[in-house]
Amino acid sequence: MADNPANNGAEQNGMPALNAxxxxxxxxxxxxxxxxxxxxxxxxxxxxxxxxxxxxxxxxEADFEVDLTLEGDAKIGGKDVLFAFELTYSGVFRVQNIPQDQLHPVIMIECPRLLFPFARQIVADAVRNGGFPPLYIDPIDFVALYRQRAAEVQSQPGQTNLS
Structure with missing residues (x-):
């Protein structure tokens, strides 16, 4: 049986795989x-x-849709809006042979990390096309974002889901 290019043979050999x-x-x-x-x-x-x-x-079973949402604006003097944007950039990812206890961090950290450069470019191009210098968003620490969100969820009674 030939390997399916979509999973790079991960299913057959048991290797962890994350495919966009x-x-x-x-x-x-x-x-x-x-x-x-x-x-x-x-x-x-x-x-x-x-x-x-x-x-x-x-x-x-192994496929997840991940949404990375970037919302922002630029203001002068804290009140006059120069521009504002909202982008939801998404991907469908196949995750195979990832232990269950590591699945959530992979989905919520690695997937947005893969999406971010594309979302960053869309924002930069839109800001430039709006007549301003392009806005290149600094890299995002998705591990810190994940930990912050996990801490927020744990501090709220009755909350168990991070997504």
């Missing part, structure tokens, strides 16, 4: 609400705000 089956822009918006006034030279640099969220849902 698809990735796509699920939802995206960019706003430049004060144009063309916002495109004029500013006396001070903008304050950039960014929120990151990761969610996942199981599609099949």
């Amino acid at each position: 089956l698809a990735q796509y822009c699920k939802d995206f918006s960019f706003e430049n609400p004060n144009a063309p006034r916002s495109l004029q030279p500013q006396t001070e640099g903008p304050q950039i705000n960014l929120q990151v969220n990761v969610n996942a849902k199981q599609l099949a």
Whole structure:
């Protein structure tokens, strides 16, 4: 029996595998609400705000859809919005031969880590196309984000799911 290229033979040899089956822009918006006034030279640099969220849902026994959501804006003086964006960039991942106790961290850390460079580029291009210098989001520590979210869930009574 020949190896299936989609799983690189992981199923047959028992090796752990994480494969991206698809990735796509699920939802995206960019706003430049004060144009063309916002495109004029500013006396001070903008304050950039960014929120990151990761969610996942199981599609099949070994397949998971992971959503990486980036929401942000740039303001001058804390009130005048130069631009705002919201992006949900998603992927479908096949996970094989990962121990059950490691499955959740793999889905919630490694999958968004693989999606991030593509989402970062979409945001940078949209900000540039909106008339501003491109916004290159700094790398995100998905391990720290995972730990922070786990701590938040544990501190809330009745919560058991991180996704």
